[in-house]
Amino acid sequence: MSAKVTDQDTEKLIKDTAKRIFFGEGRFNATTQEIADAAGVNRTLINYYFRSRDKLFEIVFEDAQRQENELTEQIVFSDLPLKEKIARHLDSFFEQCKQYPYLEIYMVTQMNQGCAFKDMDKMSSLLDKFYLEIALEMERGTIERMRPEQFALNFISLMSFPVSMRPLLQETMGFTKEYYDLLLEERKEIILKTLFKQ
Structure with missing residues (x-):
């Protein structure tokens, strides 16, 4: 059960970070590496949860x-x-x-x-x-x-x-x-x- 909460927390952290970078800072071309660095997670987690930067962008929007x-x-x-x-x-x-x-x-x-x-x-x-x-x-x-x-x-x-x-x-x-x-x-x-x- 706790692993699932951690997964949800990580997914939310990535989404919140992407939202801040895209819409708070206006960096629409930010890379998955930049988002991962800002969120303090491994870049592979973005692909794991969202498949690609574009998909993450679409979901956040x-x-x-x-x-x-x-x-x-x-x-x-x-x-x-x-x-x-x-x-x-x-x-x-x-x-x-x-x-x-x-x-x-x-x-x-x-x-x-x-x-x-x-x-x-x-x-x-x-x-x-x-x-x-x-x-x-x-x-x-x-x-x-x-x-x-x-x-x-x-x-x-x-x-x-x-x-x-x-x-x-x-x-x-x-x-x-x-x-x-x-x-x-x-x-x-x-x-x-x-x-x-x-």
Whole structure:
């Protein structure tokens, strides 16, 4: 029994290390040897558990994507008011970005290569509920009238653009890492004030 726990611990250690290297440090081309060294394990263990670096990359990415989707579903299908749902989503998004600043960039890259969400039915029902709540808030007068899809695009753009474009913006605008982190911390309140009238 203890050997099995050790196997699971080693597998998790490798996955966590790979996630930190790929999405925390942005080293998408890191070798299995670099991952093994960072995890403090023998390189053959990566092949034993994951067969190859590419397979490990794929598993780590799918895990990250699944966790993000599950959290989004949890928030959207909760009974919270729309503004509170968006506030919670912003909290979790920016918290994740602190830990894995390159995950969003990689997701965009994967989408451009045709790696889309696998469960489109679930995504469709999630969007339907989100759009309905947006429309109801427009009726209440708490947000500007527009197509619900436009509101969603505004929300996603205000949240994701500064993260996915971080390397370019930080470099061209001359921001230090610490100053850019501070700007991202201020985003939540700015986004809520931009999207909602009250």
